[in-house]
Amino acid sequence: MQINGAQMVIEALIAEGVDTVFGYPGGAIMNVYDEIYKQDNFKHILTRHEQAAVHAAEGYSKASGKVGVAMITSGPGFTNAVTGLADAYMDSIPLVVISGQVPMSLIGTDAFQEIDAVGISRSCTKHNYLVTDAKDLSRVLKEAFFIARTGRPGPVHVDIPKDVTAQMGEFDYSIEVDLETYKPNTVGNPRQIRKAMEAIASSKRPLFYxxxxxxxxxxxxxxxxxxxxxxxxxVETFMARGTLSHDDELLISMLGMHGSYAANMAMSETDMVIALGARFDDRVTGKLSEFAKNATVIHVDIDPASISKLVNADFPIVGDIKNVVTEMLSLASQIDSEKYESWRETINNFDELHPLTFHEDSERLKPQWVIKRVGELLGDSANISTDVGQHQMWAAQFYPFSRPRQFISSGGLGTMGFGFPAAMGVKAASPQKTSINITGDGSILMNIQELMTAVEQKLPVINIILNNNYLGMVRQWQSLFYGKRHSQTDLSVQPDFTMLSQSFGGLGYRVTTKEEFDAALKDAVEKNIVALIEVMVERHENVMPMVPSGGSLFNMMLLEKKKEKK
Amino acid sequence: MSDNARRVISVIVINEASVLSRITDLFSGRGYNITSLTVAPIPESRYSRLTIVTAGSVRVIEQITKQLHKLIPVLKVYEHCDLVEKEMALVKFPITENLSDISTLCGAYNGKIVDVSESVIIVMVADEPKRVDNFLSVVKKFHPKEIVRSGAVALER
Structure with a gap:
């Protein structure tokens, strides 16, 4: 049977089992939106900005483990979505983003809303396609989903000219994906795994990274x-939070620029780094030449290009973590857990010396307290998204994560404005959990228009704004490294967040005390409507510990000891 | 190997739209340099072969190879060690120069005069890139008007 290109897109999404699409219509994608109107196999969530559509698809993907789908139009629709593509690329999130393009006959003529979309997305996607004939659509869409979710996952962009979505053709989605040039290696080399396990068994101070x-x-x-x-x-990276439960005795904490003292010291003292799906990012390693200086390195990753990119791996293992770890488990009996007792002791001593903590203040709420409190009140029942900045680091440090996919944040790209739309996607994927977005007074305004989406689509995200009237993280760097010259970071002029939320039909709270915070959070959870909870917190709080940029991991600035008040 | 040694990499890619941009974007995006790049379809297949001359430390070259491999349309990447390498150059001389000397030199570099017009001659040579360098420096005294080099092509022995 002959169907048009737009119908093929719909059929492909149905065949892929897509239940939610985030998007925003426009001229070049109208044929597809016409078909969306006629179907009820999947839900379309209209965001109020294309960037938010892609972030919502990311949140959906991160919470569900499925491929996230976003749909946008050509030109500005596409360029607005680029930040989302780049974010998903940096954090290896599987997405298929479908954009409209001007008709084939107009490509290259500087037509209305024309931009070289695949030219722009090339460097921030895992792969991309410009579909020039409807007969290619089924193959391209099937490949797009396959490439997005296999190997090291990532976003795939499919650009479809308007006349291609109108073109009639045969649709056959039963074809097998056969990419001669793309065959990710998922099974680690068994001999290499065996050698690695022997090396671990003979090490004295091994550490999982x-x-x-x-x-x-x-x-x-x-x-x-x-x-x-x-x-x-x-130790866990920022991206790995929730892998181990917060109450696991063997979990030290997060490492890196804002990692705990014990985590960073353990990494500096270890003689055997076992890296599982981590990529030795600069925010983790600090000064490379001093990073885990005396350690043998085992590096397991599905992406060969991540191995020995920054730190030389003595035992490189290319494969899917699940396969490799299962293989490692079958060989784990040769490792004598008791042998590491004194090493565990050493680490516990590090932690007792400088625990990850903060000083309470009787006058003003501390941002860290807010995070801990959310953890106490909601714990496992909430998924935690964040924006980018100080609040993000405090969330990673202080929330008691108990499961994977509970923590959703923009790690690699560090995209302010990610949190709210991502938390909507998380809610769409995981409606039974409370969806919290921990945010700051800077970040929240970068996608505040999504209040409308959340109200309309009944996505009751609770945004907790840690308001310090600053662009806090930049302010912190300015305070520490730029002679306290707070250039363009003072956000004293602000909207009335309560009224702002209410004007969209959401809930608004402004709280200054612990009691008010508890009451506001409880109320927002009960009412089950999108909310902004503005929490007035200490303005000058810094995220500690901190490894100054380019410094060695073991040279941390630490929380100052509390002054005794008389 | 020195920190910035010259290396030749061959890449077999699917011959499709924008595949060359994917390769060159990777080099510019990650800050690798390209000394020369040649590309042509492989006969009777859907693939093309690129020969890229680049420079970098062992680690950088290893990264380039791996990153190239990550591109979806890339089938194979060869980082050559033992290879036969050739490059062609076309050079235009005024017809008033000493044609027999030029012709003799061309002969020594697998070349000849390939075109003659009223005012200029065009010669071609085909040899190892280093020898092409050498030829071009020797013929300076004949006042070449234009020089075109093809970039290197290479085959593993």
Missing amino acids: LGGGIINSNAAYEVRELVKTTGIPA
């Missing part, structure tokens, strides 16, 4: 088992 690849590979529970069986302590 857990990365976001574990979450992507759905391997967190296998990793928990491996950590438990071997008795080897573990």
Whole structure:
């Protein structure tokens, strides 16, 4: 049967089992939106900005483990979506983003709303396509989903000219994806794994360095088992939060620029780094030449290009974490957990010396307290998204994460404005959990228009704004490294967030005390409507510990000891 | 290997739209340099072969190879060690120069005079890139008007 290109897009999405599409219509994609109108196989969520559509698809994907789908029009629709593509690319999030393009006959003529979309997305997607004939659509869309979710996941962009969506053709989605040039290696070399396990068994101070690849590979529970069986302590990257439960005795904490003292010291003292799906990012390693200086390195990753990119791996293992960790588990009996008792002791001493904590203040709420409190009140029942800045680091440091896919944040690209739309996508994917967005007074305004989407689509995201009237993280750097010259970071002029939310039909709260905060959060959870909870917090609080940019991991600025008040 | 040694990489790619941009974007985006790049379809296949001359440390070259491999339309990447390498050059001389000397030199570099008009001659040579360098410096005294080099092509022995 002959159908048109737009119908093929719909059929492909149905065949892929897509239940939610985030998007925004416009001229070049109208044929597809016409078909969306006629169907009820999947839900379309109209965001109020294309960037938010892609972030929502990311949040949806991160919470569900499925491929996220966003749809946008040509020109400005597409350029607005680029930040989302770049964000998904940096954090290896599987997406298929479909954009309209001007008709083939107009391509290259500077037509209305024309931009070289595939030219722009090339450097921020895993792969992209410009579809020039409807007969290619089924193959391209099938490949797009396949490429997005396999290997190291990532966003795939499909650009479809308007006349192609009108063109009639045969649609056959039963074709097998056969890409001779793309065959990711998922099974780690067994001999290499065996050698690695022997090396671990003979090490004295081994350390698991857990990365976001574990979450992507759905391997967190296998990793928990491996950590438990071997008795080897573990540090998590920002992207790996929730891999181990917060109450796991072998979990030290997050490492890196704002990692805990114990985590960073453990990494500096270890003689055996076991990197699982982590990529030795500069925010993790600090000064490379001093990073885990005396350690042998085992590096497991599905992406060969991540191995030995920054730190030379003595045991490179290319494969899917789940497969490799399962293989490692079968060989774990040779590792004597008791042997590491004194190493665990050493790490505990580090933690007792400088625990990850903060000083309470009787006058003003501390931002860290707010995070901890959300954890106490909601714990496992909430998914936590964040924006980017100080609040993001405090969330990663202080929230008691108990499961993978609970923490959704923009790690690699560090995109302010990510949190709110992402939390909507999280809610769409995981409606039974409370969707919290921890945000700041800077970040929240970067996608505030999504209040409308959340109200209309009944996506009751609770935005907790840690308001310090500053662009806090930049302010912190200015205070520490730029002679306290707070250039363009003072956000004293602000909207009335309560009225702002209410004007969209959402809930608004402004709180200054612990009691008010508890009451506001409880009320927002009960009422189940999108909310802004503006929490007035200490203005000058810094995120500590901190490894200054380019410094060695063991040279941390630490929380100052509390002054005794008389 | 020195920190910035010259390396030749061959890449087999699907011959499709924008594949060359994917390769060159990767080089510019990651700050690698390209000394020369040649590309042509492989006969009777859907693939093309690129020969890229680049420079970098062992680690950089390893990264380039891996990153090239990550591109979806890339089938194979060869980082050559033992290879036969050739490059062609076309040079235009005024007809008033000493044609027999030029012709003799061309002969020594697998070349000849390929075109003659009223005012200029065009010669071609085909040899290892280093020898082409050498030829071009020797013939300076004949006042070449234009020089075109093809970039290197290479085959593993």
